Amino acid sequence: MSTQQEMTDEENGEVWELRLYVAGQTPKSLAAFANLKKFCEEHLCGRYRIEVIDLIEHPQLARGDQIVAVPTLVRKLPPPLRKIIGDLSNTEKVLVGLDIRPGNKT
Amino acid sequence: MDQVGGAPAPSGDSALALAKVPSGIQGLDEITAGGLPKGRPTLVVGKAGSGKTLFAMQFLVNGAVHYDEPGVFVSFEETAEDLVKNVRSLGFDLPGLIEEEKLSIDYVRIEKSEIEETGEYDLDGLFIRLGYAIDSIGAKRVALDTIEVLFSGLSNEGIIRAELRRLLSWLKEKGVTAVVTGESGQGECLTRHGLEEYVSDAVILLDHRVTNQISTRRLRIVKYRGSTHGTNEYPFLITAREGIVIMPVTTLGLEHEALEDRVSTGIERLDAMLGGRGYYRGSSVLISGAPGSGKTSFAAAFADAACRRGERCLYFAFEESPSQIVRNMRSIGIDLQAWIDAGNLEIRSSRPTAYGLETHLATMLRDVQIFRPDAVVVDPISSLITVGSEADTKAMLIRFVDYLKVNQITGLFTDLTRADGSPEQARIEMSSLMDVWILLKFIESGSERDRGLYILKSRGMAHSNQVREVIITDEGIDLADVYLGPGGVLTGSARYISEMEEGEEVRNREDELRARRIEADRKRKVLEARIAALQAECQGVQTEFDRFSRELDRKKRAQSEERGHLARMRQADRAAREHDREQ
Numbered sequence: 001m002s003t004q005q006e007m008t009d010e011e012n013g014e015v016w017e018l019r020l021y022v023a024g025q026t027p028k029s030l031a032a033f034a035n036l037k038k039f040c041e042e043h044l045c046g047r048y049r050i051e052v053i054d055l056i057e058h059p060q061l062a063r064g065d066q067i068v069a070v071p072t073l074v075r076k077l078p079p080p081l082r083k084i085i086g087d088l089s090n091t092e093k094v095l096v097g098l099d100i101r102p103g104n105k106t
Numbered sequence: 107m108d109q110v111g112g113a114p115a116p117s118g119d120s121a122l123a124l125a126k127v128p129s130g131i132q133g134l135d136e137i138t139a140g141g142l143p144k145g146r147p148t149l150v151v152g153k154a155g156s157g158k159t160l161f162a163m164q165f166l167v168n169g170a171v172h173y174d175e176p177g178v179f180v181s182f183e184e185t186a187e188d189l190v191k192n193v194r195s196l197g198f199d200l201p202g203l204i205e206e207e208k209l210s211i212d213y214v215r216i217e218k219s220e221i222e223e224t225g226e227y228d229l230d231g232l233f234i235r236l237g238y239a240i241d242s243i244g245a246k247r248v249a250l251d252t253i254e255v256l257f258s259g260l261s262n263e264g265i266i267r268a269e270l271r272r273l274l275s276w277l278k279e280k281g282v283t284a285v286v287t288g289e290s291g292q293g294e295c296l297t298r299h300g301l302e303e304y305v306s307d308a309v310i311l312l313d314h315r316v317t318n319q320i321s322t323r324r325l326r327i328v329k330y331r332g333s334t335h336g337t338n339e340y341p342f343l344i345t346a347r348e349g350i351v352i353m354p355v356t357t358l359g360l361e362h363e364a365l366e367d368r369v370s371t372g373i374e375r376l377d378a379m380l381g382g383r384g385y386y387r388g389s390s391v392l393i394s395g396a397p398g399s400g401k402t403s404f405a406a407a408f409a410d411a412a413c414r415r416g417e418r419c420l421y422f423a424f425e426e427s428p429s430q431i432v433r434n435m436r437s438i439g440i441d442l443q444a445w446i447d448a449g450n451l452e453i454r455s456s457r458p459t460a461y462g463l464e465t466h467l468a469t470m471l472r473d474v475q476i477f478r479p480d481a482v483v484v485d486p487i488s489s490l491i492t493v494g495s496e497a498d499t500k501a502m503l504i505r506f507v508d509y510l511k512v513n514q515i516t517g518l519f520t521d522l523t524r525a526d527g528s529p530e531q532a533r534i535e536m537s538s539l540m541d542v543w544i545l546l547k548f549i550e551s552g553s554e555r556d557r558g559l560y561i562l563k564s565r566g567m568a569h570s571n572q573v574r575e576v577i578i579t580d581e582g583i584d585l586a587d588v589y590l591g592p593g594g595v596l597t598g599s600a601r602y603i604s605e606m607e608e609g610e611e612v613r614n615r616e617d618e619l620r621a622r623r624i625e626a627d628r629k630r631k632v633l634e635a636r637i638a639a640l641q642a643e644c645q646g647v648q649t650e651f652d653r654f655s656r657e658l659d660r661k662k663r664a665q666s667e668e669r670g671h672l673a674r675m676r677q678a679d680r681a682a683r684e685h686d687r688e689q
Contacts, residue, residue, distance in 0.1 A: 021231065023230035028225075055230070059234045060238060062234050067231035068231045068256075069228065069229050070231045083221045084223070085222070085223050086226055087225035094224055096222060097222030
């Protein structure tokens, strides 16, 4: 389920590069993906890119981003690197984790 | 190891016995009767700096190098670069092993400040990483060092505990032998986060105790399910070359073989006192004495004699450096440097306070194992008391003496007696352990102190019970008979003077004898002369007499002839002629 979603924002130029690590299509990973999608649409409309990596298919990729828990969301850009683990069910924590001010809403 | 104390003999029914994999850690496989449980996790517990990481790394490297079992090291604390650097001094070539796919290091970094937790998760990421590493090199061994970092990196303890349980049973399913390290806990808990709950097959405790500012490392098998094991605390060393080395030595039995072979003491007269041939090989000798009484000199003479026989001698010095001993002994004509250069002698100097007793014992035994000497000198054992209590020191020395005896190494121990105390009161009650006990004691007389030597005991041989005076000169040690005069035992210059006086008397008597002999000769000569004169005189008398007698005869003959002539002239009768003839 390596899905690529690309939306670019012409005004800002700042693209959020997010990578979601999962291990198979478990309820947790599906929930995490759904929550992430919803959240990005809400807060980062058009300014994000999501890459989903299934570690069962690509186990060698776990080392690079220091993945221990799944699901893990990694904010590659903008720096600094941030990680959020879990199914992203708590929107407030995701906001803190990704360092997005609620006022950032477009 | 030649002997293992407290460790069980390998059981006969090997079919039922638990399968084990050798750790390759010196001494551990003896204590555990084969190694760690195969295909199961072993928990290694210890405080910070107790050697947990090294233990885990040695287990993997030994597996990769010696037992053809590749390993995966999952480090939660140190980066792969740091690990490589830290063990390079031990001769572990981790990059080489990684290159050969015999080892894989995975550094798992969990930085709490970077991580936000929201909702449900599991540790499948770790499982996948580990599984991938295991499968890619066909690993048989795994080390997790230390998995407790998960508890500080992640906040949901419920998830961590459930995942740990799953991880360890998953490792068992994979059939890998794992070493899981854990930080020591407080109170009842063995580990800080209760890891023993998940790893219950074998638990090894590494202890690093500091008593009186002196540290001692100890290892204990707390638990080993399905196997007998040594239950003692075993001292261990972290050496520069071999890493962890465990010395499983406890009090050994009194089963050593007694040898008939004798070795020289290095001092001819002392050999003579000990039945003419010195110490028994493999015996232990105690030389006690006051400060400056010559203990080290005796020890050096013994070492020198051993090297002279072509044997190897290991000299443990606790008070002097090797060069100091060499210099000092050169002054009494013993050249130890030559033996050091020839490789027959090795002097190991260390301050007693450098380590704890157990570490001293372990180090000394290790040195003995490596050097394989025929003779060992410990100079002095009394210094070790500064490190531990008397009882501890004695216990340690018993183990050392036993080890030497079992290996038929002659041991010479010096012991400093208190200047004020009774000389027979050895600092450490060691005498019962020793086969030969020589006491060097100062004998004070005539405002000087002379060294007296007593053999207090010598098991199994006739020995002199006389006191000897020790004379240390440029040429070495000599023993002199003490002077037994009317005034008692004399030593030193008093002995010398007495000997001088006695010599004078003897000389005087000799002079007189000579004079008398001359006088007697003279008298004899005079008498002989007189005898000769008298004999001459006697001769003269005889000669005179003979001459007179002959004269008389001649005269008689002449007379009778004359008478005959007259008779013929007078026609004398026959009777008258007869009568004349008769005359």
